[in-house]
Amino acid sequence: MSWKPNKLRTISFYLLFLILPLVAYKRAEGLKDYYKDYFPIGVAVKPSDLRSDEKSLILTHFSSITAENAMKMGPIHPFEKKYFWQIADSIVQFGLDHQLKIRGHCLVWHGQTPRWLFKDSTGNQVNKEVLLSRIKDHINTVVSRYRGKIYAWDVVNEAIADDTSTYRKSQLYQIAGEEFIEQAFRYAHAADPKAVLFYNDYNTENPIKREKIYTMLKKLLAKGVPIHGVGLQAHWSVNNPSRSELEKSIELFSSLGLQIQFTELDISVFPGRQGGQLITGEKSLDKTAFTPEMEQQQLEKYKMVFEVFRKYKKHITGVTFWNLSDRYSWLDGRGRKNFPLLFDTDLQPKKAYYEVTRF
Numbered sequence: 001m002s003w004k005p006n007k008l009r010t011i012s013f014y015l016l017f018l019i020l021p022l023v024a025y026k027r028a029e030g031l032k033d034y035y036k037d038y039f040p041i042g043v044a045v046k047p048s049d050l051r052s053d054e055k056s057l058i059l060t061h062f063s064s065i066t067a068e069n070a071m072k073m074g075p076i077h078p079f080e081k082k083y084f085w086q087i088a089d090s091i092v093q094f095g096l097d098h099q100l101k102i103r104g105h106c107l108v109w110h111g112q113t114p115r116w117l118f119k120d121s122t123g124n125q126v127n128k129e130v131l132l133s134r135i136k137d138h139i140n141t142v143v144s145r146y147r148g149k150i151y152a153w154d155v156v157n158e159a160i161a162d163d164t165s166t167y168r169k170s171q172l173y174q175i176a177g178e179e180f181i182e183q184a185f186r187y188a189h190a191a192d193p194k195a196v197l198f199y200n201d202y203n204t205e206n207p208i209k210r211e212k213i214y215t216m217l218k219k220l221l222a223k224g225v226p227i228h229g230v231g232l233q234a235h236w237s238v239n240n241p242s243r244s245e246l247e248k249s250i251e252l253f254s255s256l257g258l259q260i261q262f263t264e265l266d267i268s269v270f271p272g273r274q275g276g277q278l279i280t281g282e283k284s285l286d287k288t289a290f291t292p293e294m295e296q297q298q299l300e301k302y303k304m305v306f307e308v309f310r311k312y313k314k315h316i317t318g319v320t321f322w323n324l325s326d327r328y329s330w331l332d333g334r335g336r337k338n339f340p341l342l343f344d345t346d347l348q349p350k351k352a353y354y355e356v357t358r359f
């Protein structure tokens with residue numbers, strides 16, 4: 001059988017105009033696509049990220065968002081009878097518009113609290129009953145507003161101490177004792193019984209702090225407190241954590257039947273960082289360049305932690321980065337810039353990005 005010119009023409013037509021373009025048009029793969037069989041990949045956002053170049057970077061690479069600040073008690077509830085919803089609402093709307101998962105951060109934390117929270121109208125410190133009822137109102141109002149939209153909440157953030165004591169001696173603790181932790185989870189669960197509720201903390205790979213967190217969670221679970229997951233903030237550095245300490249934390253926390261999320265991942269290029277608020281041993285305050293040495297150390301750490309995440313995918317239900325690119329990180333400042341993320345100041349993937357997507 002010989003090819004008729006007509007048939008040939010038809011075949012070339014299909015090849016040229018229909019099939020080839022389809023093959024060529026393979027949507028650029030983003031981080032979330034590489035990890036689609038593992039866990040959602042999230043990012044902490046601020047309002048300006050939801051526009052222009054940052055917006056497309058988010059939509060290409062991430063399947064989940066967290067508000068970096070907008071849902072914290074100070075920003076969202078600045079006065080006892082007044083909430084400020086605008087920014088939080090716009091972030092939630094962005095998530096809904098683009099079918100992203102939305103994590104809520106955070107309901108009770110010693111940081112970024114509003115001034116009114118601990119004081120009565122005469123300026124005196126409130127007692128435990130008043131504080132707990134204010135926390136209850138706050139949690140109920142915020143969680144109810146986003147019920148069915150925000151699928152998971154960091155209910156209590158950073159309640160465990162870094163020093164030898166068990167609980168952080170925050171005003172929350174000083175007024176309400178450890179009970180504020182348990183109650184916060186109960187209030188959140190009552191407001192949205194379907195939301196996945198997390199205890200969230202940093203330095204979770206430090207053996208002493210890990211043990212304290214474990215003991216607290218175990219006790220809460222034994223009491224029937226509705227807590228479903230533990231958030232490991234993952235504010236790490238080029239020299240911390242080790243593979244074995246990271247694995248131990250995942251194994252220990254998941255042995256309680258809790259799901260695990262890495263909620264605030266970044267890898268500081270300065271050694272010595274131990275976590276969200278504990279900044280020790282940083283001597284390189286004058287460095288502002290991302291050196292090849294930093295790049296190498298950082299990509300090795302990123303490679304290792306993502307290997308561990310993949311290995312434990314059964315227990316891990318999310319990995320969220322704390323900020324989008326090195327253009328802006330909460331770690332910038334104090335006289336020097338940091339470069340803790342997978343995208344550079346031009347929003348381009350860094351070498352570390354290729355390390356975590358090659359597997």
Ligand code: XIL
Pocket residue numbers: 068069157233264276277330
């Ligand atoms: C940080 C924000 O990124 C900053 O913009 C803000 O000034 C302070 O808080 N642990 C947490 C986060 O749980 O809420 C913190 O976010 C970083 C440490």
